[in-house]
Amino acid sequence: MATEVIExxxxxxxxxxxxxxxxxxxxxxxxxxxGLLYLFSISIFFLIGGxxxxxxxxxxxxxxxxxxxxxxxxxVFTMHGVIMIFFFLIPSIPAVLGNFLLPIMLGAKDVAFPKxxxxxxxxxxxxxxxxxxxxxxxxxxxxxxxxxxxxxIYSNSEVTMAGVSIFITGFSSILTGLNFMVTIHTMRAxxxxxxxxxxFVWAHYATSLIQILGTPVIAITVLALALERTFQIGIFxxxxxxxxxLFQHMFWFYSHPAVYIMILPSxxxxxxxxxxxxxKRVFGYHFVAFSSLAIAVFGFLVWGxxxxxxSQSMYAGMVxxxxxxxxxxxxxxxxxxxxxxxYKGSVSFSTPMIYALAFLxxxxxxxxxxxxxxxxxxxxxxxxxxxxxxxxxxxxxxxAIIGYxxxxxxxxxxxxxxxxxxxxxxxxxxxxxxxFNFTFMPQFILGYLGMPRRYYAYVPEFQVLHVLSSGxxxxxxxxxMLPLFYLAWSIKYGQKAPNNPWTAFGLEWxxxxxxxxxxxxxxxxxxxxxxxxxxVEEIRNAGKTGAIQTA
Amino acid sequence: MSDxxxxxxxxxxxxxxxxxxxxxxTAITVAVARFDLASVWGPxxxxxxxxxxxxxxxxxxxxxxxxxxxxxxxQVIVIAGLFWLLIMLVLTIAxxxxxxxxxxxLGQV
Amino acid sequence: xxxxxxxxxGLAHHFSSMEQQREAGTIGMWxxxxxxxxxxxxxxxxxxxxxxxxxxxxxxxxxLLSVKLGGxxxxxxxxxxxxxxxxxxxxxxxxxxxxxxxxxxxxxxxLVFLVVKYFEYREKFEHHLFPAMGFYAPDAEHLALQxxxxxxxxxxxxxxxxxxHALHMxxxxxxxxxxxxxxxxxRFTTSYNSPxxxxxxxxxxxxxxxIFLFPLLxxxxxxxxxx
Ligand SMILES: [Cu+2]
Numbered sequence: 001m002a003t004e005v006i007e008x009x010x011x012x013x014x015x016x017x018x019x020x021x022x023x024x025x026x027x028x029x030x031x032x033x034x035g036l037l038y039l040f041s042i043s044i045f046f047l048i049g050g051x052x053x054x055x056x057x058x059x060x061x062x063x064x065x066x067x068x069x070x071x072x073x074x075x076v077f078t079m080h081g082v083i084m085i086f087f088f089l090i091p092s093i094p095a096v097l098g099n100f101l102l103p104i105m106l107g108a109k110d111v112a113f114p115k116x117x118x119x120x121x122x123x124x125x126x127x128x129x130x131x132x133x134x135x136x137x138x139x140x141x142x143x144x145x146x147x148x149x150x151x152x153i154y155s156n157s158e159v160t161m162a163g164v165s166i167f168i169t170g171f172s173s174i175l176t177g178l179n180f181m182v183t184i185h186t187m188r189a190x191x192x193x194x195x196x197x198x199x200f201v202w203a204h205y206a207t208s209l210i211q212i213l214g215t216p217v218i219a220i221t222v223l224a225l226a227l228e229r230t231f232q233i234g235i236f237x238x239x240x241x242x243x244x245x246l247f248q249h250m251f252w253f254y255s256h257p258a259v260y261i262m263i264l265p266s267x268x269x270x271x272x273x274x275x276x277x278x279x280k281r282v283f284g285y286h287f288v289a290f291s292s293l294a295i296a297v298f299g300f301l302v303w304g305x306x307x308x309x310x311s312q313s314m315y316a317g318m319v320x321x322x323x324x325x326x327x328x329x330x331x332x333x334x335x336x337x338x339x340x341x342x343y344k345g346s347v348s349f350s351t352p353m354i355y356a357l358a359f360l361x362x363x364x365x366x367x368x369x370x371x372x373x374x375x376x377x378x379x380x381x382x383x384x385x386x387x388x389x390x391x392x393x394x395x396x397x398x399x400a401i402i403g404y405x406x407x408x409x410x411x412x413x414x415x416x417x418x419x420x421x422x423x424x425x426x427x428x429x430x431x432x433x434x435x436f437n438f439t440f441m442p443q444f445i446l447g448y449l450g451m452p453r454r455y456y457a458y459v460p461e462f463q464v465l466h467v468l469s470s471g472x473x474x475x476x477x478x479x480x481m482l483p484l485f486y487l488a489w490s491i492k493y494g495q496k497a498p499n500n501p502w503t504a505f506g507l508e509w510x511x512x513x514x515x516x517x518x519x520x521x522x523x524x525x526x527x528x529x530x531x532x533x534x535x536v537e538e539i540r541n542a543g544k545t546g547a548i549q550t551a
Numbered sequence: 552m553s554d555x556x557x558x559x560x561x562x563x564x565x566x567x568x569x570x571x572x573x574x575x576x577t578a579i580t581v582a583v584a585r586f587d588l589a590s591v592w593g594p595x596x597x598x599x600x601x602x603x604x605x606x607x608x609x610x611x612x613x614x615x616x617x618x619x620x621x622x623x624x625x626q627v628i629v630i631a632g633l634f635w636l637l638i639m640l641v642l643t644i645a646x647x648x649x650x651x652x653x654x655x656x657l658g659q660v
Numbered sequence: 661x662x663x664x665x666x667x668x669x670g671l672a673h674h675f676s677s678m679e680q681q682r683e684a685g686t687i688g689m690w691x692x693x694x695x696x697x698x699x700x701x702x703x704x705x706x707x708x709x710x711x712x713x714x715x716x717x718x719x720x721x722x723x724l725l726s727v728k729l730g731g732x733x734x735x736x737x738x739x740x741x742x743x744x745x746x747x748x749x750x751x752x753x754x755x756x757x758x759x760x761x762x763x764x765x766x767x768x769x770x771l772v773f774l775v776v777k778y779f780e781y782r783e784k785f786e787h788h789l790f791p792a793m794g795f796y797a798p799d800a801e802h803l804a805l806q807x808x809x810x811x812x813x814x815x816x817x818x819x820x821x822x823x824x825h826a827l828h829m830x831x832x833x834x835x836x837x838x839x840x841x842x843x844x845x846x847r848f849t850t851s852y853n854s855p856x857x858x859x860x861x862x863x864x865x866x867x868x869x870x871i872f873l874f875p876l877l878x879x880x881x882x883x884x885x886x887x
Contacts, residue, residue: 214698215695216695233812234812
C-alpha cells in the first residue's frame, strides 16, 4: 500500500506518516487513525449542532417569535438535540480519545477487533449521512425524545428517516463498547492488573457496559416507532389501543444511562488530568474506580424520573425517585476524591487543569440540580421548564464537553506530536467557563420562574434573563471556536512535542509522540501502581530508550 | 491470562442426553398448553410455559454453549445479561402493576 | 513470552498468543449476545405488557397461528442446535469431514426452518392476517372494534418478533456457509477452531429466542382448539 518515499525529513516512522493516501486513512485498521477519523467527523456534527444552538438563542433574544416560525423553531431545537446527543456527545470521548488512548494505556498493539472498529466508523457515517438527509429535508420537529403519539401520527417531518438513522448509529456505539470491553479484558500488558489500570480505562469500561446493554433497547424502540408511524401498529398510539408511556419507559431505559455514556468518560479524563496536574495519586483510587461501575449499574435503575408527570404509577415514581438520589452517591464519591487529590497537591494551572477545575464546579451544579428534579413534588413544578434545560446542559456541556476539551488538550501533543499554544489554550478555557455560566445560569432562574422549554416566544418579563443567556452563548461560541483554530494551526505550525511533555505517568507517555503504528517499539511491562509519580523519571527514560530503539 | 480456559471437550453423549431432555420438555409444554389452567389460577398457563422454556434455555446455555465448563468471566457475563434484562422487565412491569385499574379497563372486551 | 510465534497460523498480528485471540473472540461473542439479549428483550417487554393488557385478544390471535408448523420448526431448531454442537465437537477433535458434514446439516435445517416460516407467512398474507392494509380478523363482525384491534396488536408483535428472529436465522445461515467453505478448505485445526465455536454460540442463542417465542406466540391460544 505504502507507495510514497518516506526517507525525507522524518527519520522515525509514526502512525501519521505510515501512508499519506486517502485510501490509507479510509481503510486503516489502526485505532489511532480511526480515532482521528472520528475526531474529524464529530467536529463537523458539533459545528452543525452549534449552528442550531445559535439559531435558538437568536430567536430567544426578543419575547416575540420574530426570527423563526414556530414550526421552524421546533425543528431547530430538535435537530440541535439529536445531532449533539447522538452524533457528538455519545461518540465524543470514547470514540476519539478512547479509541486513540485505550490500547496504548493497556500496552496493546490495537483494540481486540480492529476491523469492527473501522466498521463502527462507517456505520456512524452512514447514520450521520441519513441524519444529514433528514436535515436537508427540513429536519424533525418532535423534540429529541420522539414521544408518540405526536411523532407517530401528527408530525409532518422526517421522523421515520431520523429513527432509521439513530437505529444505525446505535450499532457503531455498540461496536465501540464491545471492542473496548474485550480489549480491557484480554489485552492488558504483563503486570497491568485491574487495579493498576488508569482510571480513564475504568471509566471507559463502565461506559462500554452501558453502550452494550442500553443501546439495543433504543434500537428496538425507534424501530417500533418507525413501524408505528408507517403502519399504525397500535403499540404506542393510544387511539389504537397502544400505550405511549410504554414508549417512554423503553426510551428512557436507554436515554437516562446514555447520560452516563457522556459523563463517565469525561470523569475518566478528569481523573487523569487532576492526578497529573497535582503530581499525586488519585485519592481513593479504588473508590473512584468502583464508583464508575456503580454509576453504570445504578444508572439503569432510575429512568422513571423522566416520567413523574405521566400516568406512571405513584409508587413506581417513589422508587425511581429514591434510587435517583442513590445514584448521586458514586458521583459525589468521585467529586470528593478529586478534591482530596487536589488538596495539598502541587497544582499547575495548565489548560487541561483549568478545564478540570471548571468540570468540578459545573458538574457539581449540574448533579445537584438533578437532585432537585428527582424530588417527586418539586419536579411537578420544574418539569419541562428551563430549569431542566439548564440542568442537563450543566451536565452535558459543563461535564461532558468540558472534559472532552480538557482531554483533547491534554493528549493533543501525544496525538499530533505538536504542542498547542498554551496561553491561547488558557484564555479560551476561561472564556468557555465564563460564557457557559452566563448562558445557563439564567436558565435556572427562568425555569424556576416558569419559563417552559421548547417555546419560541415568552412573556416580556423574562427578556433580561434570555438576553443574558444569549449573550453568554455568544461568548461560549467564541470559546469553542478558538480551540478549533489554534489546534488546527498547531498541527502544522505548533512546536514539536517531546514524548512526555507533562512529565505525566502512564503507558501512553512512555511511547513516542506521535506513537508508531504498533504503539510501542518494545513490549511494555508494568511494574508500578497507577499514578506513582515518584517513578515518573525512570519511566520517562524507559520511554526515551524505547524511542531510540526504533528501527 | 486466565488459566482455567483450557479447552474442555464435551462428549457427544451429553449432547444427545440434552437433546432428549429438550424434546421431552417441548412435548410437555405443548401438552400442558392444550388445557386452560386459568380455572385453577389465572396466570398458571403462562407460568408453566415460561418455567419449561427457562429450563430448556438453561440446558442449552449450560451444555450446548458450554457455560458450565467455561471461565468465570463467561459465567459472569451470562448472569449480568439476565440481571439487566430483569431490570428492564421487572421495573417496567412493576409500574404497570402498581397503577390503579391496570389492566382491567383497557383490557375489557 | 510474546514474539516467539510471530508466524503462527491463524494468529492476527495484534494478539500475542493464540490463547489470547481465542479468549478475545469468545468474550466478544458473549458480549455481543448481551446486546442481542437486550434487543430481543425490548420486544419481550412489549409482549409482556400487551399480553397482560389484552389477554383475550392475545389468545384469539395466537389461535390463528399453526401449532403444527410452529412445533415442527421448534424441533427443527433444536435438532440444528445439536448438530451445531456436534460440529464444534468435531472441530475440537479435528475430524474435518464430519465437521463439514455437521455444519452442512445445520445449514440445511436452518434453511428448512426458513422455508416453513415462509409458508406460514404466506398463509397469513393470503388470509388477510398481515396486520396492515386490508387486515381482516376472522369473526370480526362478531367482535367489538376494540377487540379486533387487540388481535391486530398481537399479530404485529408476532410478525415483528418472528421477523427479527428469521433475520437472525438468515445471518446465521450466511455464517454457516462461510464456515463450511473454510472447513472444506481445511482451515480449521485442533488449535484453531474458535470461529466454529463462536458461530455455535450465536446459533444456540437464536435457538433460545425461539424456545421462548414458541410458547408465547403459538401456544397461548392453543387451549381454544376444539372449543
Ligand atoms: Cu435521567
